[in-house]
Structure formats: structure tokens, C-alpha cells
Amino acid sequence: MKVSHIYIKDNHQFKDFELDLTYPAGHPKAGKPLDKVCIIGQSGTGKTSLLNKLAKPAEKIYYSEPTTKSDQINNNQITTPLDFNNKNSSFIKYVNSDSDIRFTLFDNGYLVYKNGIESSQSRYSLPIMIDAHTGEKDLGENLQYWKDIIKDIIVFREQEIQKKLEIAELVTTNQELLQAELDKFNEWQKSRPNPLKDLADNYLDKLLSQFHLRVRQSLDFKKTEDIKTIKIETIEGKEVPNNLLSTGTKQIILTTLPLYASKPTKTIILFDEPERSLYPDIQTKIIDFYTSLSTDCQFFFATHSPLIASCFEPWEIIELKFKPDGSVYRELYYDSQKENHVDNYTIDPRYLRWDSILTRIFDLDNDSNEARTRKLMELATLRSKLHKANGKLSVEEKQKLQAQFEKLANLLDWEYDAEN
Amino acid sequence: MQKIDKTQIFSTVYKKWEEGCGPNHPSYNSSNGKYYYDVVMNLFHCQKGVCAYSEISLCDDDYYQFELWNNGKYSSQKPEFSGALDHFDPNLKPTQGWLWSNLFMVSKDINDKHKREKAVDYILKPDLNDYDPFRLLEYDNQLHVFIANTDLDKVLQQRINDMLEVLGINLSWIKKSRKNHLLILNIKPPLGDFYRFFGNNVFSIECKPSRDDSADRV
Numbered sequence: 001m002k003v004s005h006i007y008i009k010d011n012h013q014f015k016d017f018e019l020d021l022t023y024p025a026g027h028p029k030a031g032k033p034l035d036k037v038c039i040i041g042q043s044g045t046g047k048t049s050l051l052n053k054l055a056k057p058a059e060k061i062y063y064s065e066p067t068t069k070s071d072q073i074n075n076n077q078i079t080t081p082l083d084f085n086n087k088n089s090s091f092i093k094y095v096n097s098d099s100d101i102r103f104t105l106f107d108n109g110y111l112v113y114k115n116g117i118e119s120s121q122s123r124y125s126l127p128i129m130i131d132a133h134t135g136e137k138d139l140g141e142n143l144q145y146w147k148d149i150i151k152d153i154i155v156f157r158e159q160e161i162q163k164k165l166e167i168a169e170l171v172t173t174n175q176e177l178l179q180a181e182l183d184k185f186n187e188w189q190k191s192r193p194n195p196l197k198d199l200a201d202n203y204l205d206k207l208l209s210q211f212h213l214r215v216r217q218s219l220d221f222k223k224t225e226d227i228k229t230i231k232i233e234t235i236e237g238k239e240v241p242n243n244l245l246s247t248g249t250k251q252i253i254l255t256t257l258p259l260y261a262s263k264p265t266k267t268i269i270l271f272d273e274p275e276r277s278l279y280p281d282i283q284t285k286i287i288d289f290y291t292s293l294s295t296d297c298q299f300f301f302a303t304h305s306p307l308i309a310s311c312f313e314p315w316e317i318i319e320l321k322f323k324p325d326g327s328v329y330r331e332l333y334y335d336s337q338k339e340n341h342v343d344n345y346t347i348d349p350r351y352l353r354w355d356s357i358l359t360r361i362f363d364l365d366n367d368s369n370e371a372r373t374r375k376l377m378e379l380a381t382l383r384s385k386l387h388k389a390n391g392k393l394s395v396e397e398k399q400k401l402q403a404q405f406e407k408l409a410n411l412l413d414w415e416y417d418a419e420n
Numbered sequence: 421m422q423k424i425d426k427t428q429i430f431s432t433v434y435k436k437w438e439e440g441c442g443p444n445h446p447s448y449n450s451s452n453g454k455y456y457y458d459v460v461m462n463l464f465h466c467q468k469g470v471c472a473y474s475e476i477s478l479c480d481d482d483y484y485q486f487e488l489w490n491n492g493k494y495s496s497q498k499p500e501f502s503g504a505l506d507h508f509d510p511n512l513k514p515t516q517g518w519l520w521s522n523l524f525m526v527s528k529d530i531n532d533k534h535k536r537e538k539a540v541d542y543i544l545k546p547d548l549n550d551y552d553p554f555r556l557l558e559y560d561n562q563l564h565v566f567i568a569n570t571d572l573d574k575v576l577q578q579r580i581n582d583m584l585e586v587l588g589i590n591l592s593w594i595k596k597s598r599k600n601h602l603l604i605l606n607i608k609p610p611l612g613d614f615y616r617f618f619g620n621n622v623f624s625i626e627c628k629p630s631r632d633d634s635a636d637r638v
Contacts, residue, residue, distance in 0.1 A: 359593070365533060366592040373590050377567050377581055380560035384570040417562055 002033035002298040003054065003268065011053075013046050015327040024315050024334075026342035036291060036299040038312040040362070041320030045328045047302035050318075051270045054300055145261040150228060152195045157227040160219060163188060196230065203260045207252050207289055208232070210282055213240065247277040259293040267297045275305035287311035306349075306357040314345045319361065372412065379408050383416070421473055421553055421566070421589060424546045426466045426520065431458035432492035438518050448507075448517025455518065460505060461494045463525045471503060472524035472546055473535075473587040474594045478503040479525075504531035509540050521547065530588040543576075544583040556580055564599045565590040 004022050008014035021037060023029040039047045163185050170178045200215035208214050216231040216239065232249070233239045245253075255274070274290070275283045284307050291299055301308060309317060319331040334344040349357055358364040366373075382405040389398045409416055429435045434455035438445075453459075463472075465484040470477050479501035488496045506526040507513040516522065524546070526535075545551060557580070558569050566589050568580035584590055 365529060367596075368592055370585065373565075373592065374581075374585065376563050376565050377584070377590060380558075380563045380565050380567045381570055381577070381581075383560060383563075384558055384567065388570065414563070 002035075002266075004033040006050075006053075008053070012049065013044075013322075013326060013328045014049075017328065017330075019318060019330060020340070024340040024342050024345075027315070033298060034316050035297075036287070036312065037301070037316055037318060038309055039300065039302040039318045039320065040304070040309055041318075041328070042322065045320035045322060047320060048272050050320075051272055051300055051302050054268060054270060145258045148261050149195070149199070149257065150230075153230065154227060156192065156195055157219065157221075159188075159192070161221065161227070164219075199230070199260055203256050203293060204253060206292075207256075207282065207285070208249065209235070210285070211246070211249055213249065248279065248282070251277045252282075255290070256293070259290065263294075264297050265295045267294065269294065269297050269299045271299065271301045273303060273305075274301050275303055275308050280307050283307040284310065306354060306362055309361060310349045310352065310354070310357055312349060314348045315340075315342070317349065317361070375408065375412055376414070379405065379412060379414065382408065421544065421546055421557070421587070422468070422470075422475065423551055423553055424466050424472060424524070426463075426547045428466060429462060429520075430465065430486060430489040430492070431455065431462040431494060434458040434462075434492075434518075435520060436492075438520055441516075441518065443515065445516050445518045448513060453518065456505075457496075457499060458494045459518070459520070459523060460501070460525060461488070461496075461499055463505075463523060464501065466547075467525060471527045471530065472506070473526050473530060474589055474591075474598075476527050476594060476597055478527065501525075502528060504528045506531045506535065508545060509542075510537045511539075527588070527594070529593075530591070534588040534591060535586060538586045540586055541579050541583045543579050544587065564595045564602075 002021075004020075006017075006019040006021065008017040010016070021034050022031050023034060025031075029035075039050055041047055167178065167181050167185060170181055194217070196215065197217050200217055205214045212235050213232050214235060216233040216237075220226050220231065220239075231239055232242075232245060232253075255271070259269075269290075271290070274286055278286060283305055287299075287301065287308060288311065291297075303309065314333045317333070319333075320328045321331050323329055333347040334340060335346075338344045347360055349361055352360060355367045359367050382401060386398070386401055386405060389401065393401065437455065461479075461484050464479045465486075469479040469481050469484065479499070483496065483499040483501065488494060503525045504527075506524050507517070508522050508524055512519055512522045542548065543551075544556070546553075556569055556572070557566050559566055566584055568577035568584075570577065572580070588594065
């Protein structure tokens with residue numbers, strides 16, 4: 001299921017608000033719903049509200065067959081509840097009759113995963129590390145995912161321990177059967193993939209390695225609790241207690257869990273502020289990371305981060321702006337008088353420097369603050385004095401001036417051309 | 421920041437009204453003012469179509485030709501321009517909102533977001549008789565900022581640099597625009613060059629020879 005079009009007639013700041021969520025002409029996927037969407041805009045423009053509105057179709061969804069394009073927008077008649085098993089249902093329409101919000105959806109739907117929306121209590125929770133006996137309340141809406149994952153891991157480990165105990169017993173009682181049991185154990189390992197290894201290798205370690213961490217895969221059984229949780233260790237193998245994990249690490253684990261547990265396919269996935277607690281270098285990787293953990297899903301991210309925005313094609317960015325009357329509109333990155341064609345886009349966040357993203361997309365007036373401007377003027381003043389120094393200043397005075405200039409240039413990270 | 425000659429008044433009806441207002445003008449209502457376009461377009465004529473402070477182009481010269489004035493009134497119906505009417509000294513705005521000598525056309529962002537009600541020093545008032553940008557200002561060809569002439573005494577330099585900040589002349593987006601403008605014109609001013617007016621288009625460059633030599637070509 002993917003959303004290709006949204007229309008909101010009148011709902012708070014959204015007045016006659018329409019979004020085309022398809023790839024533009026000239027794109028290899030022209031006309032198809034966007035695979036990922038990045039919603040940006042000033043606080044209050046409705047980024048999270050849009051995510052919340054998108055979350056509703058999964059709770060109460062209906063479908064009807066379209067007849068014309070205008071019908072996709074105007075027909076608000078609710079027909080039949082969505083049949084997820086109906087393979088012929090290629091068009092799904094959600095109508096919220098209270099506020100007249102219409103979504104045009106494609107393909108069968110599964111589930112919608114909400115992260116961080118209306119659940120600030122659980123945003124920084126510690127699902128993977130918290131002991132199941134004491135931490136359930138902190139898991140919030142991810143509790144079921146956590147339970148499923150842990151159940152799978154515990155079952156695997158119980159079997160693993162049982163088989164290893166059997167082998168250990170044979171070491172002292174029956175050497176002849178030992179090799180046969182070892183061969184059976186190896187076969188069992190091949191036929192029963194270790195869920196922890198899957199979680200580590202294919203999900204968490206891809207990013208945890210950036211923090212010099214990884215999921216502990218080796219069986220570490222000193223007490224019962226050891227097999228009831230997932231442990232994190234340094235690359236060198238030293239266990240990191242759960243309470244010492246950084247907020248960013250917890251954020252990665254928290255947001256990866258549902259994707260690992262649900263293995264989503266054809267699913268709408270909503271993320272509010274994926275940049276939360278993450279350092280800039282990780283922010284530039286997090287979108288590719290999340291999208292790689294699913295199959296044919298549609299992601300909606302709401303963000304304030306220019307680094308996150310840099311991961312999107314320009315038609316995938318929904319920039320919300322206020323009109324003078326307080327309602328919002330979508331800022332287009334192509335001339336509205338021209339066709340929505342890839343060649344007509346004048347802004348592409350993937351090709352901009354970080355500071356240019358701030359000024360050109362996030363509408364920051366200046367690329368730096370007034371303090372820097374004043375220092376640049378000081379630097380220019382020193383440069384002018386050096387230029388005029390010949391015959392006026394002693395060698396010592398000139399050297400002192402040169403040192404001041406170089407120190408300030410370094411402070412401003414300004415590369416000057418000595419030839420000029 | 422060019423020296424601006426505001427003595428050429430085409431909007432004579434407005435000027436007569438302004439002089440008749442005495443020390444207390446009617447309240448200033450921006451574009452709702454009866455003489456708004458008379459003031460704006462006459463200023464553009466005096467400023468050669470650019471922002472009085474940053475010299476960013478704001479109006480095409482087709483819109484401020486003398487022929488567009490009729491009996492002392494600006495007669496074109498819909499002149500196209502960007503920018504805002506700035507009160508150089510904000511303290512005069514409440515009582516003398518339409519004072520010709522205090523008005524300049526400037527970039528809207530400088531007016532709305534940057535300069536606003538900041539206190540000014542008349543040392544950089546571009547229409548004063550003793551304002552001489554060639555004596556007061558220098559341009560750095562790498563940093564693309566204006567600074568006070570470093571040959572002037574330190575106190576004067578400080579006052580000038582403070583005013584350059586107030587007027588927004590070295591704001592980053594203006595620097596960028598200036599840099600691009602020079603690139604388009606293929607001009608690279610030598611280091612230590614005095615102020616020069618680079619004009620609204622390629623054909624109206626006014627250059628005063630710098631102290632070292634004429635403009636370098638890059």
C-alpha cells in the first residue's frame with residue numbers, strides 16, 4: 001500500500017490542501033507513488049499532523065474502485081471495508097468523513113508503523129535492554145515487538161543450550177556418539193538460523209558499528225536473565241551495561257526493532273524526527289538504513305534536519321510553508337507554470353552543500369551569524385593592513401600582523417589565496 | 421554603497437506636499453500612502469535602480485525614466501520592482517515619515533529583517549554632501565566584504581564598520597550576490613581597492629581607478 005495523493009478540504013491549517021505524491025515526468029518511476037517522502041517545515045506547519053492523518057487509514061480503511069481521476073478526489077462515498085486478502089484491489093481510498101481528508105492509496109495494505117507520534121513517553125525507552133520483568137511499561141507501543149523478538153531468541157537459546165548439554169554429556173559417557181551428535185548439532189544450526197545473528201548482522205550492527213558497538217552473539221550464560229535479553233558489547237567484546245548506552249544508541253535500537261520483528265512489505269512506515277539524538281554523520285546514513293530494512297514500503301519522515309533532507313530527491317520533499325492567513329501550502333521546487341518534470345526542478349538537496357541546504361531549502365537568511373560577518377570584516381581589515389604594510393611597518397610588526405591574520409583565518413575556517 | 425544624489429526631484433507634487441507638512445507629517449502608512457509610488461520611483465531614479473545600501477538590483481531602468489512623470493506625478497500604473505522604503509534614521513519615522521532626505525529604497529530583507537529600528541550613524545548616509553565612498557570604504561576581493569578604509573583613524577574605522585553592519589552591506593547572501601555579480605562582469609578588483617559602483621548591468625559600470633591600477637581582468 002502506498003499513498004499517491006492526499007487532499008484535505010478544511011482541517012486546521014490545511015485548507016483545500018492537495019499533495020501529489022507520485023514521481024514526476026521524466027523519472028524512471030514516473031506516475032508511481034513515491035517510495036519515500038520527507039516532510040519539512042517550520043514548527044506548527046503540520047508535519048506531525050500529516051503523519052497522524054496518514055496513520056489513520058490503517059485503523060479504519062475502506063476502498064472503492066475509481067472511475068475517473070476526479071473521482072479519486074471527489075467521490076467520498078465509503079463502500080466496502082478493505083479486504084487485505086483481495087488481490088484484485090489495486091485502488092484503495094480512505095475517507096475521513098469528519099474532516100474530509102482523502103487519501104488515494106495503491107495496492108493492498110498491511111500495517112502502519114508509528115514511531116514517536118503521540119508517544120513521547122516511549123521515545124527514549126530502552127526496549128532491547130530493559131529486563132522484561134521490570135521494563136514492560138517503558139516499551140510503549142513497541143512492547144509486542146519486543147516480546148516477539150525475545151520469545152524467538154529464548155526458544156532458540158533454550159534449544160541451543162539443551163543440545164550443547166547433550167553433547168557435553170557424551171564427552172564423558174559415549175565418545176563414539178560424540179561426533180555424530182556434533183554433526184547433528186551443526187545441521188541443526190544450519191536449519192535453524194540464529195535470530196540474534198540475523199538481528200545483529202542484517203539490522204542493528206550496520207549502524208551500531210558506527211558507535212564502535214555490536215550485538216553480542218556468543219552464548220553468554222551465567223544466569224537465567226542472560227538469555228532473556230539482548231546484550232550490546234564493544235567491538236572488542238566488552239559488554240556495555242544497558243544503563244550506559246547512549247540515547248542515540250537506544251534510539252537506533254528502538255526504531256529498528258519493529259522493522260526487524262515485522263519484516264514489513266508493502267507497508268506505510270511513519271517516522272517523526274528520525275534524526276533524534278543522532279550525530280550528523282549517522283543522520284546522513286539513517287534514511288538508507290531504514291529503507292533497506294523493508295520491501296516495497298513507503299516511508300514518511302518528518303524532520304527538522306538538513307542532513308536528513310539531503311537524502312531525498314527533490315520531488316520527495318514536502319516543504320510546508322505558511323500563507324499570510326495562517327494556512328499552509330507546499331513549496332514547489334519547480335516553476336508551477338511548467339510541467340512537473342525532473343528537468344524543471346531547480347533545487348536538488350542531494351547536490352547541495354550542507355550550508356546551502358540550510359539557506360536554499362530551510363530558508364535560513366544567512367549562511368552564518370552576525371558574529372562571523374564581523375570577524376570576516378576584521379580579517380579583511382588585517383589583510384588590507386598587511387597589503388599596505390610595506391615601508392610602514394617593521395619586519396617584527398608585519399610578522400605579528402601576519403600571525404594575527406593567520407590565527408583569525410583559521411578560526412573562521414577561511415582558506416585565503418596568498419597570491420591575491 | 422554609492423553616493424546618491426537626491427536633488428533631482430521629478431515628483432514635485434509630493435515634494436511640495438512634504439515641504440508643506442512642516443515638522444509633523446501625517447502618519448506613515450507604507451504603500452497606502454498617497455505619494456508612495458512618487459517617492460519610490462523617484463528614489464529608484466536617484467539610486468540607479470539598486471538598493472541604496474547593498475546595491476542589489478531592485479528595479480529595471482525602464483520604470484524610472486523621466487518620461488514616466490506627468491505634471492510632477494509618477495504616472496505609470498504598475499511599476500515592477502522589489503524592495504522596501506527604508507527610513508534611514510528610524511527615530512524620524514514617527515513624526516517625519518515622509519521626509520524625502522530620510523527615505524531610501526532598499527532590499528526588503530535588509531529593511532524587514534536586518535536594519536529595522538537599529539540606531540544609525542550619519543557617517544554612512546549615502547546622500548550627504550560629505551559622504552565619499554571612495555575615501556571611506558575598501559573592498560576585499562576574496563572575502564567580498566566592504567570595510568572601512570584602513571588608512572583612516574581607528575575611531576572613524578570603528579564607526580564605519582559598525583554602520584556597515586547596521587546597513588547589512590556584508591550579510592552573507594548579499595556578499596554571495598555581489599561575488600556572483602562580479603563574476604558575471606568578469607571583474608576582479610585588486611586588493612585594497614577603494615569603493616566602486618559596479619552598476620545595475622554590464623553597460624553602466626562606473627569605475628574610479630584604484631590606487632594601484634585599473635580593474636584587473638580575470
